[in-house]
Amino acid sequence: MRKKIVVGNWKMNNTIAESVQLAQDVLAQLGEGFSGCEVGLSPTFLALQAVGTVIEGSSVQLVAQNCHYENDGAFTGEISVRMIKATGCSYVIIGHSERRQYFGETNSTVNLKVKKALNDGLKVIMCVGETLEEREAGVTGALVSSQVREGLDGIDDISSLVIAYEPVWAIGTGKTASAAQAEEVHDLIRTVVVKLYGEAVASELRIQYGGSVKPSNAAELFAMPNIDGGLIGGASLNAADFAAIVKAASEC
Numbered sequence: 009m010r011k012k013i014v015v016g017n018w019k020m021n022n023t024i025a026e027s028v029q030l031a032q033d034v035l036a037q038l039g040e041g042f043s044g045c046e047v048g049l050s051p052t053f054l055a056l057q058a059v060g061t062v063i064e065g066s067s068v069q070l071v072a073q074n075c076h077y078e079n080d081g082a083f084t085g086e087i088s089v090r091m092i093k094a095t096g097c098s099y100v101i102i103g104h105s106e107r108r109q110y111f112g113e114t115n116s117t118v119n120l121k122v123k124k125a126l127n128d129g130l131k132v133i134m135c136v137g138e139t140l141e142e143r144e145a146g147v148t149g150a151l152v153s154s155q156v157r158e159g160l161d162g163i164d165d166i167s168s169l170v171i172a173y174e175p176v177w178a179i180g181t182g183k184t185a186s187a188a189q190a191e192e193v194h195d196l197i198r199t200v201v202v203k204l205y206g207e208a209v210a211s212e213l214r215i216q217y218g219g220s221v222k223p224s225n226a227a228e229l230f231a232m233p234n235i236d237g238g239l240i241g242g243a244s245l246n247a248a249d250f251a252a253i254v255k256a257a258s259e260c
């Protein structure tokens with residue numbers, strides 16, 4: 009039985025003080041001793057340490073939004089895996105569609121980052137997903153399969169990996185993939201992983217859905233057999249909404 013995982017990706021929102029407040033509000037909403045599913049918060053890099061202090065001692069985990077694939081050195085503006093780990097993060101999100109779209113990330117840079125993070129002991133949420141044009145052109149399956157295959161190229165052990173399926177057309181648009189549409193792609197991703205790693209490994213892999221998840225649609229999405237939680241953008245900026253989504257995942 010795969011334990012569901014719900015992560016709030018706060019993207020480029022909130023100052024350090026606002027992030028601390030939001031983390032405190034999330035904890036208050038979840039209630040003490042919450043353990044229904046795995047929960048992560050992903051504030052801006054600047055607020056990682058401060059949010060880490062708020063969630064210390066709880067089951068909520070700290071998640072970074074990106075990393076670089078080199079150890080250290082002359083990469084102005086970048087953040088290394090070692091720096092991220094030192095803040096207490098347990099996960100890093102890699103290959104988010106906004107990184108691919110606005111910052112030139114490709115399957116091969118995603119692959120370098122995933123390798124680096126996993127090798128250095130940081131768990132990974134690797135994002136994949138198609139644009140509206142790709143969906144309308146009927147290439148969703150081929151595109152997502154190649155994102156998975158190329159992102160995982162040369163990686164033997166995926167026990168510390170989660171895949172997030174985030175259709176680009178559903179991110180921040182209010183358009184959610186229907187539960188059936190999402191399930192179809194999640195099932196396809198698991199089939200690709202079966203081919204790469206075998207049934208046993210694939211059946212353990214958690215595949216999150218992301219894209220306009222809200223309290224009103226979370227339960228239906230999480231009830232699908234291959235949807236193992238959510239990567240939540242907009243709704244994670246509201247503690248009550250995020251907690252409602254987490255609770256929906258815990259009850260599935």
Ligand code: 13P
Pocket residue numbers: 017104174178179180181182218219220221239240241242243
């Ligand atoms: P929204 O929930 O705002 O659509 O964002 C999804 C997302 O990109 C999470 O990483």
